[in-house]
Amino acid sequence: MDELKRQAAARALEHVRDGMKLGLGTGSTAKHFVELLGERVRAGLDVIGVPTSEATRDDALRCGIRLTTLDDIDRLDLTVDGADEIDPALNLIKGGGGALLREKIVATASDRMIVIADDSKWVEALGRFPLPVEVVPFGLKATQRAIARAFAESGVSGQMVLRKGKDGHVFVTDGGHWIVDAHLGRIIDAPRLAGLLAAIPGVVEHGLFIGLAGMAVLAGADGIRVVERR
Numbered sequence: 001m002d003e004l005k006r007q008a009a010a011r012a013l014e015h016v017r018d019g020m021k022l023g024l025g026t027g028s029t030a031k032h033f034v035e036l037l038g039e040r041v042r043a044g045l046d047v048i049g050v051p052t053s054e055a056t057r058d059d060a061l062r063c064g065i066r067l068t069t070l071d072d073i074d075r076l077d078l079t080v081d082g083a084d085e086i087d088p089a090l091n092l093i094k095g096g097g098g099a100l101l102r103e104k105i106v107a108t109a110s111d112r113m114i115v116i117a118d119d120s121k122w123v124e125a126l127g128r129f130p131l132p133v134e135v136v137p138f139g140l141k142a143t144q145r146a147i148a149r150a151f152a153e154s155g156v157s158g159q160m161v162l163r164k165g166k167d168g169h170v171f172v173t174d175g176g177h178w179i180v181d182a183h184l185g186r187i188i189d190a191p192r193l194a195g196l197l198a199a200i201p202g203v204v205e206h207g208l209f210i211g212l213a214g215m216a217v218l219a220g221a222d223g224i225r226v227v228e229r230r
Contacts, residue, residue: 001118004221005028005032007219007224008117008217008219009029009036009116012116013040015114019047020078022077023050023076024052024081025056026097027097028082029082029117030052030080034060037049038064041064041065042064050067052102052105053098053099070106075110076109077112081114081115081116082094083117084096086213087190090115090227091209104209112214113213115217122216122218125186125188128185130183131182131187131206135178136177144180147197154187154196155188156186158182159182163180190208211229214229
């Protein structure tokens, strides 16, 4: 599986050109991309990156990639990131690694987004992977009730679980927020649910990435498959 992720990362790297401003994703597949990009940089490629998490920032610096922020540049040429699920419309569930807020900010600031994954992430409908919803700690129960109403309005239901870290304590994002993981099974209308969740005051961001990815690079036992959004 790890080799498949690296193959997908290598194919995405073919779209990187000298002088590009890049969004650098978070997660196991994106980590491969950062490492391969670092090899190209050490060989003379001139790019600059914006990382989507502190972990990616550390990886990029270790690999010798120059970094900047969205305060210093207004647009990115390309973001390359992984996904937890990808549907045929190239809508995504992201946030399994907890970086969904920064990932979405960077993706939205990019002219183009390529998502890289092994082909197990390809699904007919989103929702088998728990949907991360990033929330502020204040008023958590009220926010969860509002989230449940949004689920009902969009025709889905499921258990909500407050994410815990490896130490057993509540997981805290780089932005200082908490994450509620919703086990929905199947999301009937992802764009509608995305809009309903975005309107809830206690929700900082959600893991539905709608209309952001322009291309998916999927690596499987039969090789690389590239899917482009129509």
